[in-house]
Amino acid sequence: MINPLTAEPxxxxxxxxxxxxxxxxxxxxxxxxxxxxxxxxxxxxxAKIAYLIQHNGLAPNHIFAATFTNKAAGExxxxxxxxxxxxxxxxxxxxxxxxxxxxxxxxxxxxxYMPSFSIFDKDDQLALIxxxxxxxxxxxxxxxxxxxxxxxxxxxxxxxxxGDVEGTxxxxxxxxxxxYKEYQKNLLQQQAMDFDDLIANCVYLFRGHTExxxxxxxxxxxxxxxxxxxxxxxxxxxxxxxxxxxxxxFVVGDDDQSIYGWRxxxxxxxxxxxxxxxxxxxxxxxQNYRSTQAILSFANAAIAPNCVRADKRxxxxxxxxxTVTVTRYRDDRQEAETIGDKIRRLxxxxxxGGDLAVLFRTNAQSRLFEDSLRKRRLPYVxxxxxxxxxxxxxxxxxxYLRLLVNPMDDISCGRILNVPxxxxxxxxxxxxxxxxxxxxxxxxxxxxxxxMDYGGARAVKGVEEFRTVFLLLSDLVSQHETxxxxxxxxxxxxxxxxxxxxxxxxxxxxxLENINELMNALATWSIDNPDKGLSEFLxxxxxxxxxxxxxxSDDTVNLMTLHCAKGLEFKTVFxxxxxxxxxxxxxxxxxxxxxxxxxxxxxVGSTRAMDVLEVSCAEQRWRFGSVMPMGASRFIEAISPELxxxxxxxxxxxxxxxxxxxxxxxxxxxxxAAPVAHDDFSQETVQYRVGQHVLHKLxxxxxxxxxxxxxxxxxxxxxxxxxxxxxxxxxFADFEHV
DNA sequence: GGCGTAAGACTTTTT
DNA sequence: GTCTTACGCC
Numbered sequence: 001m002i003n004p005l006t007a008e009p010x011x012x013x014x015x016x017x018x019x020x021x022x023x024x025x026x027x028x029x030x031x032x033x034x035x036x037x038x039x040x041x042x043x044x045x046x047a048k049i050a051y052l053i054q055h056n057g058l059a060p061n062h063i064f065a066a067t068f069t070n071k072a073a074g075e076x077x078x079x080x081x082x083x084x085x086x087x088x089x090x091x092x093x094x095x096x097x098x099x100x101x102x103x104x105x106x107x108x109x110x111x112x113y114m115p116s117f118s119i120f121d122k123d124d125q126l127a128l129i130x131x132x133x134x135x136x137x138x139x140x141x142x143x144x145x146x147x148x149x150x151x152x153x154x155x156x157x158x159x160x161x162x163g164d165v166e167g168t169x170x171x172x173x174x175x176x177x178x179x180y181k182e183y184q185k186n187l188l189q190q191q192a193m194d195f196d197d198l199i200a201n202c203v204y205l206f207r208g209h210t211e212x213x214x215x216x217x218x219x220x221x222x223x224x225x226x227x228x229x230x231x232x233x234x235x236x237x238x239x240x241x242x243x244x245x246x247x248x249x250f251v252v253g254d255d256d257q258s259i260y261g262w263r264x265x266x267x268x269x270x271x272x273x274x275x276x277x278x279x280x281x282x283x284x285x286x287q288n289y290r291s292t293q294a295i296l297s298f299a300n301a302a303i304a305p306n307c308v309r310a311d312k313r314x315x316x317x318x319x320x321x322x323t324v325t326v327t328r329y330r331d332d333r334q335e336a337e338t339i340g341d342k343i344r345r346l347x348x349x350x351x352x353g354g355d356l357a358v359l360f361r362t363n364a365q366s367r368l369f370e371d372s373l374r375k376r377r378l379p380y381v382x383x384x385x386x387x388x389x390x391x392x393x394x395x396x397x398x399x400y401l402r403l404l405v406n407p408m409d410d411i412s413c414g415r416i417l418n419v420p421x422x423x424x425x426x427x428x429x430x431x432x433x434x435x436x437x438x439x440x441x442x443x444x445x446x447x448x449x450x451x452m453d454y455g456g457a458r459a460v461k462g463v464e465e466f467r468t469v470f471l472l473l474s475d476l477v478s479q480h481e482t483x484x485x486x487x488x489x490x491x492x493x494x495x496x497x498x499x500x501x502x503x504x505x506x507x508x509x510x511x512l513e514n515i516n517e518l519m520n521a522l523a524t525w526s527i528d529n530p531d532k533g534l535s536e537f538l539x540x541x542x543x544x545x546x547x548x549x550x551x552x553s554d555d556t557v558n559l560m561t562l563h564c565a566k567g568l569e570f571k572t573v574f575x576x577x578x579x580x581x582x583x584x585x586x587x588x589x590x591x592x593x594x595x596x597x598x599x600x601x602x603x604v605g606s607t608r609a610m611d612v613l614e615v616s617c618a619e620q621r622w623r624f625g626s627v628m629p630m631g632a633s634r635f636i637e638a639i640s641p642e643l644x645x646x647x648x649x650x651x652x653x654x655x656x657x658x659x660x661x662x663x664x665x666x667x668x669x670x671x672x673a674a675p676v677a678h679d680d681f682s683q684e685t686v687q688y689r690v691g692q693h694v695l696h697k698l699x700x701x702x703x704x705x706x707x708x709x710x711x712x713x714x715x716x717x718x719x720x721x722x723x724x725x726x727x728x729x730x731x732f733a734d735f736e737h738v
Numbered sequence: 739g740g741c742g743t744a745a746g747a748c749t750t751t752t753t
Numbered sequence: 754g755t756c757t758t759a760c761g762c763c
Contacts, residue, residue, distance in 0.1 A: 068753095097753050122752085195753050263752065362750055364755090384752085418739095425739040458739070545753065563751045585750050601751080624748075625754045 010051045013083050020044050023283040024051050030243075030277035032228075032270070033252045036314045037299070037607035038290030038569065041252050045226055046076050048250060049091075050083040052222055061090030064242060065224040066235070068567060070094055070540075071548045072226070092220070096235050097195060098543045100202040104193070107212055111205050116535050118192040118402055118409045119542045123395070125149055125194050127411050132183045135437070143175055151176045152183060156196035157232045157264035159203050190442070191408040199234040206241050217245040227567075228253030228273075232264035240276070249277060255310050256303050257604050259563060261597050271310060288314050288607075290569050292321025294643075295613045299606040301639045306596045323645045324606075326636055327616040330650040331627070332368055332577070335618045338649060339574050340372035342614075343557055346572060353379055355571035357558040359605045361583045365576065369559050381553065383560035384546035393500075393511040394518055398538060400490050403444060403470070404477050405535045410436070410443040417447070420499045423462035432463075444470070469493050483534045484523045491515065517729050523698050562605045573609035578602070578617045579630040602635045619650050694735040699724065 011021055020040055023033050024047045035041035049065060052058045060080075067073040073093045081088050092099055105115045120128065129145045129152075138148075155165065162181040169177070187193060193201060206213040223243040225231065228251035231239075243249035251273065258267045274280045288296055296316050303309075329335040343356055358369050363385050373380045388394060396419050399412040406412075414433070418424040436446045448467055472493055476486050491497045500508045500515075525537055546564055558570065562583075577583060584598035606613060617632045692704045702720035716733070719725050 095753065198753085259751075260753095262750080364749060367754090421740070423739065427739075456739080543753070561751065582750090587750065598750095622754075 010047055010054050010083055014043065014047045014050070016040075016043070016047060017287060019283055019285055019287075020047070023285075024048050025055075026281055026283075029247055030273070030280035031250045031283065032273045032277075032280050033250070033283045033285065034254060034310055034312055035252050035285045036254055036288060036312060037257060037604070038288040039285035039314070040289060041226070041254075041285065042072070042076070042567075044285070045224065045252055046079045046083070048224065049076070049093075050080045053080065053086055053088070054084045058221055059090065060086065060088040061092065062219060062221040063091055063093075063224070064099065064220040064222070065091070065093040066096045066099060066226060066239070067093060068095065068227045068230070069545045069547045070098060070543065071545070071550075072567070073098075095543065095545070096231075096238070097198045098539075100198040100238070101539055101543065103202055103216070104198065104205070107205055107209075110209050110212060111201055112188060113193075113201075114191055114406070116191070116406045118190070118406045118412065119198070119539060120187070120192050120194045120411065121542055123390075124192070124411045127414070128186055128190075128192075129179065129183055131433075132179055132186055136178055136182055138175055138179055143172070143179070148176060148179045148183075152180045153196050154264065155180060156194075156200045157234050159200050159234045159237055161200075161204065186410075189408065190410050191406050192411070196234070199232075199238060203234055203237045203241065206238075213241060214245075216242060221246050222248045222250065225249075225251040226253075227257075229255050229258035229267060229270045230260045230265045231269050232260075233266055233269075234264075236266070236269050247277070256306070256600055257566065257607075259566065259597060259601050259604055261593070267308070271308075284312050286312055286314055288316045289318075290610050291316060291607060291613075292318045292611060294321040294323050295606065295609050295611075298324040298613065298639065298643045299603055301643050302606055302635055303599060303603040305638055306599055308596070322612060324643065325614045325647055326578075326632075326644045327614065327647045328632065328650050329616060329618045330620070330652065332365075332618045332621040334649065334652070335576055335616055336368035336372040339369065339576065339614075339616070340376050340378070342574075343373065344376050344378060347378065351572065352554050353557040354552060354554040356574075357560065357565065357568075357570040357572070357608065358574045358576055359560060359562050359565050359608065360576045361562055361585065361601070362577075363561060365582075366559050366561075369576070373557060373559075378557060379555055380557040380559055381550070383550045383558060384564045387546060387549055388514070388517070389541050389544070389549075391511075391514055393515055396496070397487060397490070397515060397518055398541065400473070400494075401483070401487065401534055402538055404473055404486065405538065407444045408442045413443040413447070417443075417466060418462070420494060420496050422465050423456075423458035424466070425459070428459040428463070477534075483526055483537060484519055486534070487519060487522060513727055513729060516727060520698065520728060527697060562601050565608050566604055569608055569610055571610045572612040573605070573614070575602070575605045575613070575615045577621070578615050578633040578636055579621065580633055581628075581630060582621075583633050583635070599635055602633070615644070694718065694733070696720070696733070696735055699726065702726075 011025065016024060017040075020043065023031065023044055033041075033044060035044065045065070049063060052063060053060060065073070065076070067076065073095070077088050077091055077093055080091070092102070094102070101119065104113070104117070108115050108117060126145055126149065129149050130140075133140060133143065133145060133148065155162075162177065162184055165173075165177050165180070187197065206216070220242050223239050225239055230253070239249060251270070253270045255267060255270050258265060258270075261267065274282065291299070293316055296314060300314060327338075329338065339358060346356060347353060360366065360369075366382055366385060370380065370382060389398070396416060399415045402409055402412040403416065410433070414429060417429055417432075432446050432450075433443060435450065436443045439446070447463055448470070469490075473486060473490055476489055497512075500512050522537060525540075529536065547568075562575070583602060584595050588594035588598055606615075615636065617636070618630055620627050621630050622628075693701065694704060695701055696718070699718075699720040700722065702718040705717045705719050705725070716730055717725060717727050
């Protein structure tokens with residue numbers, strides 16, 4: 001620790017250009033920083049926080065800073081500690097959702113919640129709305145559950161409680177209202193909140209409790225918001241409330257990078273900031289430090305047709321650079337194969353995989369690139385998509401843990417009542433749920449106190465078994481057993497482990513390893529967070545973003561959606577599938593605002609590239625199981641041809657790959673090619689090798705005995721010095737330096 | 739009640 | 754082409 005009084009000032013410790021420095025040292029009052037792509041937004045935000053602490057002498061816990069991912073929050077906090085030499089444990093920094101959860105855990109009693117409330121993810125929400133709709137006799141076909149959720153989400157994002165929409169609108173709106181009201185009632189009864197509630201309930205809390213609001217207004221002397229262009233109305237209300245007393249609100253954003261309108265984000269928040277906060281100081285960061293002139297010119301031309309934008313001009317000192325390439329392919333298959341070849345060449349030329357990224361509009365497009373890279377034995381990581389914590393076996397485990405933390409959580413209870421199968425089918429479950437509803441108790445409560453006088457003998461036995469299991473686990477929790485011991489016991493007592501071990505399939509094997517991984521993760525987490533418990537672990541899991549879960553590695557090529565790529569940068573970027581219908585998505589064709597948002601998405605993708613940008617489109621693409629003709633994206637068509645080089649590969653029918661195996665494109669037979677077994681080439685692709693000595697946080701020293709799979713799927717067997725032999729997934733192993 | 743097969747829906751993007 | 758739901762059989 002350095003002494004802050006003698007420390008170098010922030011402004012000399014962090015290199016800042018003139019505008020950046022002005023924004024950092026600007027004394028007080030509302031501030032809006034327009035930060036174009038690659039203009040050092042994070043640097044300014046970090047420096048600002050450090051400056052507030054060091055120069056203004058603010059204690060870290062007086063600062064509220066909302067970032068876009070928890071990972072960014074963690075990195076920023078560390079950086080601020082580096083700069084100031086002051087411990088920042090008390091700093092309120094994180095995503096809106098985690099910050100609000102933190103406030104709500106403390107104040108939950110004021111809005112009828114216990115501090116142990118559950119956080120419902122998408123699946124839980126869907127399960128609950130289905131149950132709600134069923135109870136209300138709302139027909140699933142006329143009112144699809146997803147549609148209901150979307151409508152409800154809209155209300156919540158605007159902080160409109162069910163009481164405010166009563167009696168308005170047509171039949172459909174009435175039905176939505178009925179569902180909304182009942183859904184909220186159910187959430188409260190189960191002591192659960194969905195993602196939107198975390199923000200909305202915070203706003204309701206403050207609206208309804210002026211003394212609590214005053215307390216937080218007094219606490220937060222400075223409110224900072226990153227990615228302000230992507231905030232929705234409830235988030236806007238929240239920061240407005242919090243910043244009311246001190247009027248120190250500092251927001252950073254770029255209207256050209258607003259890509260979450262479909263999630264309720266309101267571009268108007270950033271565009272009308274000056275109106276809402278009169279006297280706001282405006283700063284414009286226009287020097288881009290990331291991309292070459294060629295890339296920037298291309299991106300600027302791409303975004304130019306959007307007319308509702310704040311006036312700004314991005315420029316770069318990085319003159320020249322290779323021309324942006326636009327490549328036309330015959331089909332999606334050829335696109336993926338050729339990009340795979342290009343990536344292989346780039347790696348042979350000495351580029352690191354981590355410097356390369358393939359970006360696409362939809363998750364479904366990732367598969368071809370995965371196949372292509374896997375075939376070439378190139379390590380890659382798919383960011384986003386089906387994440388670890390969304391897997392069935394992991395969700396099952398978490399449901400048990402969640403029920404232990406919050407016994408009112410009927411959705412979790414319903415999920416695991418019959419997992420593993422113990423003879424409690426849909427009928428029995430429904431009977432129990434009816435019983436719960438009629439007697440106004442939780443599902444678990446019914447299961448625990450009811451002498452069942454209905455259902456078959458098998459069902460009764462199953463319910464008894466579940467009761468026994470739950471009480472045993474509950475005892476462990478009250479005896480303050482460690483979280484991983486509870487999980488371990490759950491897996492043994494329920495027979496979950498046996499079930500998977502008995503099933504002799506590859507899938508069961510993978511599930512076992514995932515569960516093993518969850519135990520490792522939980523154990524490691526407990527060591528890192530000795531003062532926290534199960535409920536905090538569960539919260540962290542449910543609020544983690546895809547990028548939070550991403551282990552950036554030097555060696556793995558990155559595959560992700562354009563949305564996921566926001567805020568990141570790579571030396572070489574491929575944007576694939578730039579076709580009308582994909583980017584922009586067909587579903588947004590008839591709405592100009594949505595087309596503008598799609599264009600911004602294309603802009604975001606283009607500005608991720610530092611040195612090389614390659615955009616591509618295919619003339620035909622497999623969609624819904626059949627071939628569809630595609631045309632190049634209107635966004636490309638709108639860019640002046642001098643700004644890129646057009647390469648037409650669509651005439652190539654066949655190419656040779658490096659191993660001289662002809663690769664044919666198009667015919668179905670090729671698509672069904674046998675999957676490559678990874679076992680024999682794993683060592684060449686990653687940083688681990690057999691025989692390597694490693695140091696694990698939990699298990700200490702060990703030696704890698706064998707490796708299978710590669711990239712994200714790489715698993716290895718490690719013999720630890722305590723004699724234990726463990727299978728673990730490389731991406732989670734988290735070995736310390738040896 | 740559980741498990742297997744077959745038709746059906748469906749894909750935008752995510753905290 | 755892939756995942757989810759519905760139905761029929763055990």
